[in-house]
Amino acid sequence: MSVSVKKLVGEIAPPGAEWCGLRRVRLSARALQAKDGRFDLAYDYVDEGCMVEVLYRGQFGYAAVASLDSLALSRAAERALTLARVGSARPVHAFDRSVRPATVAKWETKRAPGRLPGSDELCAFAVDATRAMRSSEKIVRADFLFELRDEETEYVSTSGADIAQLKHVIGYNATAVAREGTLTQRRTLNGPRGRTLQGGAELLDFPAIRIEAVQAAAQAVELLSAPECPSDRRDLVLAPDQMMLQIHESVGHPLELDRILGDERNFAGSSFVRLEDLGTLRYGSELMNVSFDPGVESEPASYAADDIGNPARKELLIEKGILVRALGSLESQARSGKAGVANQRAQLWFRAPIDRMANLNLEPGDSSLDEIVGSVEKGVWMEANRSWSIDDYRNKFQFGCEYGRLIENGKLGQVVRNPNYRGVSSSFWRSLFKVGDASTFRVYGTPNCGKGEPNQVITVGHASPVCAFRDVEVFGGEA
Amino acid sequence: MSAKMDMEARFGRACDALFGALKGGEALAVDFGGEDSTFLRFNHGKVRQLGSVERADLTLRFYAGGRTLGSGVNLSGDADADAKACVALVARLRDQAALLPEDPYQTLPAASGSSREEFSGRMPDPSRLVEEVLEPGDVLDSADADFVGLHSQGPVCRGAAASSGARHWFATEIFATDWSACLPNGKAVKSCYAGREWDGAEWRRQLAAELPRLEALKRPERVLPPGAYRVWLSPDAVDAFVPFFSRMGLSERAYREGSSAWSALRDGRKTLSPKFSLAQDFALGAEPRFNELGELAPERLPLIEGGAFANAIVSSRSAKQYGAVPNGAPDWEGVRSPSVASGDFDDGKALEALGTGLYVSNVHYLNWSDFDSARVTGMTRFACVWVEDGRIVSPIKDLRFDESLYRLWGDKLEAVGCRRSFIAETGSYVNRDLGGSLVPGMLIDGMTFTL
Numbered sequence: 001m002s003v004s005v006k007k008l009v010g011e012i013a014p015p016g017a018e019w020c021g022l023r024r025v026r027l028s029a030r031a032l033q034a035k036d037g038r039f040d041l042a043y044d045y046v047d048e049g050c051m052v053e054v055l056y057r058g059q060f061g062y063a064a065v066a067s068l069d070s071l072a073l074s075r076a077a078e079r080a081l082t083l084a085r086v087g088s089a090r091p092v093h094a095f096d097r098s099v100r101p102a103t104v105a106k107w108e109t110k111r112a113p114g115r116l117p118g119s120d121e122l123c124a125f126a127v128d129a130t131r132a133m134r135s136s137e138k139i140v141r142a143d144f145l146f147e148l149r150d151e152e153t154e155y156v157s158t159s160g161a162d163i164a165q166l167k168h169v170i171g172y173n174a175t176a177v178a179r180e181g182t183l184t185q186r187r188t189l190n191g192p193r194g195r196t197l198q199g200g201a202e203l204l205d206f207p208a209i210r211i212e213a214v215q216a217a218a219q220a221v222e223l224l225s226a227p228e229c230p231s232d233r234r235d236l237v238l239a240p241d242q243m244m245l246q247i248h249e250s251v252g253h254p255l256e257l258d259r260i261l262g263d264e265r266n267f268a269g270s271s272f273v274r275l276e277d278l279g280t281l282r283y284g285s286e287l288m289n290v291s292f293d294p295g296v297e298s299e300p301a302s303y304a305a306d307d308i309g310n311p312a313r314k315e316l317l318i319e320k321g322i323l324v325r326a327l328g329s330l331e332s333q334a335r336s337g338k339a340g341v342a343n344q345r346a347q348l349w350f351r352a353p354i355d356r357m358a359n360l361n362l363e364p365g366d367s368s369l370d371e372i373v374g375s376v377e378k379g380v381w382m383e384a385n386r387s388w389s390i391d392d393y394r395n396k397f398q399f400g401c402e403y404g405r406l407i408e409n410g411k412l413g414q415v416v417r418n419p420n421y422r423g424v425s426s427s428f429w430r431s432l433f434k435v436g437d438a439s440t441f442r443v444y445g446t447p448n449c450g451k452g453e454p455n456q457v458i459t460v461g462h463a464s465p466v467c468a469f470r471d472v473e474v475f476g477g478e479a
Numbered sequence: 480m481s482a483k484m485d486m487e488a489r490f491g492r493a494c495d496a497l498f499g500a501l502k503g504g505e506a507l508a509v510d511f512g513g514e515d516s517t518f519l520r521f522n523h524g525k526v527r528q529l530g531s532v533e534r535a536d537l538t539l540r541f542y543a544g545g546r547t548l549g550s551g552v553n554l555s556g557d558a559d560a561d562a563k564a565c566v567a568l569v570a571r572l573r574d575q576a577a578l579l580p581e582d583p584y585q586t587l588p589a590a591s592g593s594s595r596e597e598f599s600g601r602m603p604d605p606s607r608l609v610e611e612v613l614e615p616g617d618v619l620d621s622a623d624a625d626f627v628g629l630h631s632q633g634p635v636c637r638g639a640a641a642s643s644g645a646r647h648w649f650a651t652e653i654f655a656t657d658w659s660a661c662l663p664n665g666k667a668v669k670s671c672y673a674g675r676e677w678d679g680a681e682w683r684r685q686l687a688a689e690l691p692r693l694e695a696l697k698r699p700e701r702v703l704p705p706g707a708y709r710v711w712l713s714p715d716a717v718d719a720f721v722p723f724f725s726r727m728g729l730s731e732r733a734y735r736e737g738s739s740a741w742s743a744l745r746d747g748r749k750t751l752s753p754k755f756s757l758a759q760d761f762a763l764g765a766e767p768r769f770n771e772l773g774e775l776a777p778e779r780l781p782l783i784e785g786g787a788f789a790n791a792i793v794s795s796r797s798a799k800q801y802g803a804v805p806n807g808a809p810d811w812e813g814v815r816s817p818s819v820a821s822g823d824f825d826d827g828k829a830l831e832a833l834g835t836g837l838y839v840s841n842v843h844y845l846n847w848s849d850f851d852s853a854r855v856t857g858m859t860r861f862a863c864v865w866v867e868d869g870r871i872v873s874p875i876k877d878l879r880f881d882e883s884l885y886r887l888w889g890d891k892l893e894a895v896g897c898r899r900s901f902i903a904e905t906g907s908y909v910n911r912d913l914g915g916s917l918v919p920g921m922l923i924d925g926m927t928f929t930l
Contacts (some may be wrong), residue, residue, distance in 0.1 A: 013911030039580040044572070045551030047536075066553035069560075079531055083605065084515070087526035106780035120578040127580060141736040182748070184851055186738075200764035263522050265630040265667065266659040269843070269860075350532045350909075389846045389879075391858040393665075396879050396930050398856050400848055403510040418849060422879070422930050425796050453657070454518050454532075477849040478883070 003068045005050075005384030007009045007067035009119040011070050011155045012052065012077040017084075019055040021157040022306060024068065025349040026050075028150045032122045035143040037131030039123060052076045056084035056092030062470075064350040092335075099330040102160035103311050107304035111200030113451025122146045128399050129174060129210050133217035138178045138224060142217055147171040147196070147447070153307070161309040169300055169459065170203045171196035171447060173372025176217035178224050185223035185417055186218040187314055187402050190241035191385040196459060220416055221404060228476030229419035230402050236377030236421055236472040237372060237434075240442035243464035244400050245385040249361055250425035250448070251283075251290055253459070254452075255317060255392035257328025258355040268451050272417055272426060273323065278338050281323040285430030289363035290318040292327065292341045299461035300445030303357035304477060308353055310342035317341075317360075321430070329355050339377040347456035354452050359461035372434045372468050379407035379473055382419045390425075399424040426468060436465030481627075482515035482533075483597065483650040489513070489535045489554045490648070494640045496537070496565035501642060505573070506542040508588045510771035511535070511638035512910045513554075516631055519608050524616050524626035525608065529741055531633075534910065537565075540588075541572040547582040549574050586795040590773040591644035595710040600652030600670065600675035602632040604812065615683045619660045622693040628658030634676075635911050637767050645773025649766075651675065651913070655904045656682070657859065660689055666696035666874045669715075669841055669861040673903035692862055701865045701873040707925040709836030711829045711866075714900035717918045721817050721841045723855060723884060724757060727847060729782055729790075730812030731797040743885060744788045749885050751786035752892040754818035758782055759792070761818045763901065766914035768807065769918075770794075776807030782814065786889075812871075817916040823861040823894025831869040832894065833922065838864045838871070856881040856929075879930035887923060897922055898918035 005024050013020035026048040033040045049066035052073055061084030063076035067311050117125070125145040133142035150171040172195055177186045189195055197203055238246060253259065254271040260328055262270060273281065294302050297382035302391050310330050317325045326332075328340030332355050346353035373381070387400030404419030405412050445461040486542045490511045497507055511533040520528040535554040540547060550572055555560045578817035584637035603611035608630065618625035641644045655673035668689045673680055722728075733739040743749040761768045761782040762779070772795060781789040791803070792812045809815075830838065837859075845857035858879055865872045883889075896919035906912040 006781050016500050038583045041549065041552070042547070042575075042579050043549040044575055045538075045549070047551065047553060049534075049553060054903060059526060060528070062528070063531045064530070064534075065555075066534060067555040067557065068534075069555065069557060072556065076531075078532075083529045083531065086606055086608055087529040089518075090525045090613060091527040092522050092527045119575060123578075123580050141738065177737045182851060184737045184742075184744065261522070262625065262627060262661070263520070263527055265522075265625075265661050266657060266669065270665075350526050350534060352530055354528075387846050387856070389844045389848070389856045391860070391877055391879070392860055396858065396877070397881060398848065398881065398930070423930075438769060450908065453520050454516075454631060454911070457908055478852040478854065 002473045005154045006162060008073060009068055010098045010407065012074045013158050014081045015121065017056055017081050019100060019158055021053040021100055021155065022050060022152045023349065024050045025329060026152045027348055030119065030148045031146065031319045032119055033143055033145040034123060034126035034130045035381055036088045036141065038145065039127060043118065047348060051349050054078050054080040054084050055095065056081060057088040057098065059091045060083045060090035060095060061087060062352050072392060072428055087188060091210055095331060095334060099110060099157055099308065100157055100159065100161065100335055101309050103219065103305050104308040105304045107163045107458060108166040108275065109198040111168060112202035114201035114397035116201050117204060126205050129213045130181065132210065132214050133174065133176050135217065137268065138180050138221050139176055139217055141177040142178045144174045145172060147425055148423065150309060155307065155309055163305050163309055165303055167198055168200060169196060169198055171263055172187050172209065172218050174213035176220040180224045183224050187218050187220040188325050188384060189213065189216060189445060193446050193448065194241050194244060195442045196447050197299050197443065198300050198302055221458050223417040224360045224402065226415040226417045229380060229416040229474060232476035235269045235376045235468060235470055236295050236474060237376060237381045237407060237466065237468045238381035239466060241465045243362060243382050243467055244462040245388055245399060245443045247360055247462050247464060248357065248460065249388060250394060250397055250428065252357040252360045254425065255327045257332035257338065258325040260326065261332060267453050269438045272393045272395045275336055275338060277323055278326055278399050279324060280323055282430065283318050283323045284321045285432040286320045287365055287432050288429055288436045289316060290319055291361050291363055293359045293361050296359055296443060296463060298358040299443050299463060300459045301461040306342040306344045307346045308344045311340035312343065315341050325356060326333065327355055327388050343459055347458055348405055351454060351456045354453065356448065357460045361468065362465065363465040364438045364465045365442045367434045368437055369440050369466055371445040372436060372466055373412055374410040375434055376407045376468065377409060380419060381405040381407055397425060397426045416476065419474065420476065421472050421474045423472055431470040433469035433470050434468060436467065440466040483636060486513040486535055487648055487650065489556060490638040492558055493537055493554055493561060493565050496562040496600045497569060498642050500566045500569035504543060506642045507586050508540040508641045508772045509639065510538040513636040516633040516911055517605050518587060519612060519630040522627050523615055524613055541576055542585060542587050543573060543576050545581040545585060546579045548576040548783050558698050567666050584778050584796050584800040586799050587643035588643045588645065588843050590641055592775060593646045594769065596767065596915065597883050598651040598675055600895050601677055602652065604883050615686055618686050624660035624662055625691055626658065626660060628656065630656040631911060634704065635913055636827065637913065639769045639771055639773045639919040640889050641773040647767065647769040647773055650668060655903055655905045660693055662693060662696055664697065667861050668692045669829060671905060672902060684788055693821045694866060695871050696862060696874045698873045699877050702876040703865065703878060706930050707927050708925040709833060710923040711833045711838045712814050712921045712923060713840045714918045714920050715817065716839045716842050718902040718916050719845055719922055720855065720884065721916050723919065724817065725781065725813030727850065729792050729814060731791040731793040731801060731803050731813055734791060740847060740850050751783060751885065751888045753785045753877045754822055754895045755888045756784050759816055760813055760818035761816050762807055763818065763915065766816055770809040774807045780806055780920050816914055819918045819920045821899050823830040824894035824896050826896040826898045829920060833866050834869060835867045837875065841848060851926055854881060855884055860864045879925060881929045882927045888928065889925050891925050892921060893924045894922040
C-alpha cells in the first residue's frame with residue numbers, strides 16, 4: 001500500500017462534519033474463457049477508487065472518486081458534506097455515529113499453500129476441457145470460464161475504525177449445449193457461476209474438474225432423449241445447487257430489513273414479511289434452520305466486518321422454522337428497533353452500502369441422501385438452476401432446473417428434461433419434510449445478486465444440504 | 480471546465496498515451512464510459528441516501544501477435560498520473576497477451592470514422608434537490624400514498640477510439656426520477672420523469688396525474704384464478720419483454736451456438752403476427768451508434784418485419800467466425816435502441832376494446848421458462864386492474880404468467896396501439912445506462928396465467 005488511508009481520512013474530513021469515513025477498494029480481476037477447444041476471451045483489469053462518507057445532523061452524504069489524491073478526496077469530502085446538509089433537511093432517519101463503529105480488524109481469505117496457475121495454464125486447461133466436452137456431434141457449444149478476483153478493502157474513519165480485508169475469489173464454470181432437431185438442452189457445473197468460492201489453488205483440482213465438465217456435456221446429450229418432466233403435483237427433492245437459488249430468492253431477499261422498511265419498493269420490491277413477524281412467524285417446518293454465517297471457509301461472502309465496520313458473526317435467522325432475526329444492518333436496526341446482522345455491503349467503491357445477503361445457509365439436518373430418496377413414493381429430483389422468477393414481495397415463485405430424475409417408490413429413476421416447479425414461499429417452506437445431513441451439505445455462491453437504487457451487484461454465498469418438500473406443483477417444457 | 484469537457488479531455492489524453500505506447504504490429508481499441516452523477520434515493524418522501532459518483536473508465540482490447548487481451552482501468556483525472564498508468568498498462572498487456580493462445584477469430588479494429596455529439600441539459604441545483612424533487616411529492620399525501628424511488632442526474636459520456644483511426648464521442652446531460660407511489664394496501668403506481676431539461680411544473684403535473692390511478696387502486700382487491708385472460712399490455716409492460724430479443728435473442732452468435740430462443744423464427748419454422756415489427760433505431764437519439772471498436776451501426780436496422788425474421792445482430796467477431804455480414808453490433812450482440820412498430824389501434828379505446836379482462840400496466844422479474852418454445856414467465860406488478868365491460872372494477876392480486884412469445888406476439892396479438900411511448904433506460908449497474916425503447920401498447924387475447 002503506497003498511500004495511508006488512515007492518514008488521509010484525518011486530512012480530508014471537512015470542517016462541520018460530525019464524522020468522516022473513507023473506504024478504498026481495489027478490485028483486480030482476470031477472466032479467461034475457451035470455447036469448442038479454442039481460445040475465446042481473456043480479460044485482466046483493475047477497478048480502484050474511494051468513497052468518502054460524511055455525517056451531518058443525522059444524515060450521511062457520500063462522494064465517490066477514482067483517486068487516492070488528497071486534494072481530490074478533500075473535494076469529494078466537501079461534496080459529501082454539501083449533500084449531507086441538503087439531505088439533513090428531510091432525512092428518513094436521523095442517524096448518529098453508533099451506526100459506524102470504530103472497529104479495528106485485519107482479515108484475509110484462508111488459502112492452502114500453492115501457486116495459482118498462470119493465464120497460460122488456465123487457458124490450456126480450458127481449451128483441453130472444451131475439446132474433451134465435444135465428444136458428441138450433438139454438442140453445439142462447449143465453453144469453460146475462469147474468473148479470478150482479488151478484492152482489497154480498507155475502511156477508516158475519524159472515530160477510529162481501521163479495517164483491512166482482502167478476499168481471494170475464484171469462479172469457474174463449464175457450459176455444454178446439445179442440440180438435436182429443434183431440441184436444445186444445456187448443462188453447467190451447478191448452474192451458471194454457482195462455483196464462485198473464496199480460496200486459492202486448492203479450488204482448482206484440474207483432473208477432477210475436467211471429468212465433471214465432460215460429464216456435464218454427456219448429460220446435456222442425455223437430456224435430448226429424455227422425456228419431459230411430468231406436469232402434476234408430487235414430492236420435490238432439491239440438490240444443494242438448486243437450494244442455493246431457493247434460499248436466495250425465497251428466504252434471503254424477503255428477510256432483508258431494508259426491503260421490509262420499504263426502501264426497495266420502487267425497484268426490487270418489498271417483502272411478505274412484516275416487522276411484527278420477527279420472533280413469531282412460522283416460516284417453515286421445524287426442520288428449517290437458516291443462518292447468516294460470515295465464517296464458513298471457502299464460502300464467497302465470508303468477511304470480518306461489513307462495509308460500515310460492523311463486526312460480522314454467525315446468527316440464526318430462522319430457528320426450528322420460526323423467524324427470529326432479519327438481514328438488517330446497523331442502519332436498518334436503528335430504523336426498525338429490530339435485531340440484525342453485519343450486512344451493510346457495497347458494490348466496490350462507487351456505491352453506498354445497503355442491506356445485503358452475505359453467506360446465507362440452511363443448516364444440515366440428520367437425513368442421509370438414501371433416507372431422503374427412500375422416503376419419497378412419487379417425486380422428482382431437480383438440480384442446477386437455469387430459470388428463476390419471483391414476485392416483488394418474494395412469495396409466488398417459479399424456478400427451473402437443468403436436470404431432473406423421477407423418484408418412484410423410494411428410488412431414483414428416469415432422467416427428465418426441463419424440470420420446473422412453482423409455489424408460494426410462505427407455504428413451500430412449511431412443506432419441508434427432510435433435511436440432509438452434513439454428507440449432503442455443499443457450499444456455492446454467485447457473484448451477481450442485483451439490488452438497490454442506484455443498482456448494485458454483489459457476491460453472495462449459499463450452502464445447503466439436500467432437502468425434500470411435500471406435494472409441489474412440477475411441470476416440464478412444451479417440446 | 481464542465482464535467483463533460485473534463486471527461487472528454489480525460490478520454491483524449493488517455494487515447495494519446497495509449498496509442499503512443501503501441502509498438503509495430505500492435506493494435507488497440509478503447510471504450511470509454513464516464514459520468515458525474517448525483518443520486519438521491521428516497522423513501523416515505525424523505526432522503527434515504529444522497530451522494531455523488533464520478534467515474535471515468537476505459538475498457539481496452541489489445542491485439543498483438545495474433546493474441547487478444549481485454550483490460551480495464553479507471554482514470555483519476557490527474558493528467559500525469561493517468562498518462563503514466565496508460566503507458567504502464569500497455570506494457571503489462573503486452574506481457575500478459577504473450578502468455579495467451581492465439582485468438583482464432585481475432586478481429587483487428589479497422590474503423591477510421593469519427594463523430595462527436597454533445598447534448599446539454601438543465602438539472603436541478605444539487606443544493607435544492609429536496610425542494611425540487613421531494614417536496615412536490617407531498618401532493619401524494621392527499622392519496623395517503625408513500626413516495627419512493629431514485630432521482631439521478633448529471634452528465635453521462637461514452638467514447639470509443641481505435642488505433643485504426645476511429646474516434647467517437649457522445650455526451651449528454653440527463654436526469655431520471657424513477658418513482659413509485661405506494662398505498663397502505665400494498666398497491667402502487669410507478670412512473671419515470673426523465674429527460675435533459677428539468678421542468679418543475681411538468682414534474683408536479685406528472686405527480687398529480689397519478690392521483691386518479693391511485694384512487695382506483697384503493698378499491699378491494701380481486702383475486703383471479705389461474706387461466707387465460709384477455710389483456711391490455713401498456714407500453715411499460717411491453718417494454719419489459721423487449722430484452723428477450725437481446726438475452727438469448729437475435730444475436731448471430733447465440734443462433735449459431737444453439738442459444739437463441741428465436742431460432743424457429745429465423746429458420747422459418749414459426750412466425751409472429753404480421754402486426755409485430757421490431758427494429759434497432761438510433762433516430763431515437765438516446766444513445767450513440769458506435770460500438771467498442773469504433774464501428775457505426777446503421778441508423779435503422781429491421782430485425783423482425785411483419786412477424787418474420789429480418790436481420791440478426793452481428794458483431795465483427797461473429798462475422799469472422801460464421802461468415803456473416805457485420806452490422807456494427809457490440810460484442811455482446813444485444814438490441815440497442817429498440818423500436819417496436821406502432822399499429823392502427825386507438826389506445827384511447829383500450830378499456831373499451833379490452834371489454835372484460837386485465838389491464839396490465841407493469842410486469843416484474845421476467846425470465847425464460849422454456850427456451851425452445853420461447854416461453855417467458857413473470858409477475859404482474861404495479862397498477863394492474865380488472866376491467867369489466869370497458870370499466871375499471873378493481874386492482875388485482877398479483878398473478879404469474881407463463882406464456883410463449885410466439886403465441887403472445889403471434890395468434891394472440893389482437894391489436895397494436897397507434898401511440899408509442901419512449902421508455903428511458905434507467906439501469907445503473909456500474910455506469911448509468913443510456914438509451915431507451917419506443918414501444919406501443921398491445922391487446923392480447925388469451926394470455927396464460929398460472930399462479
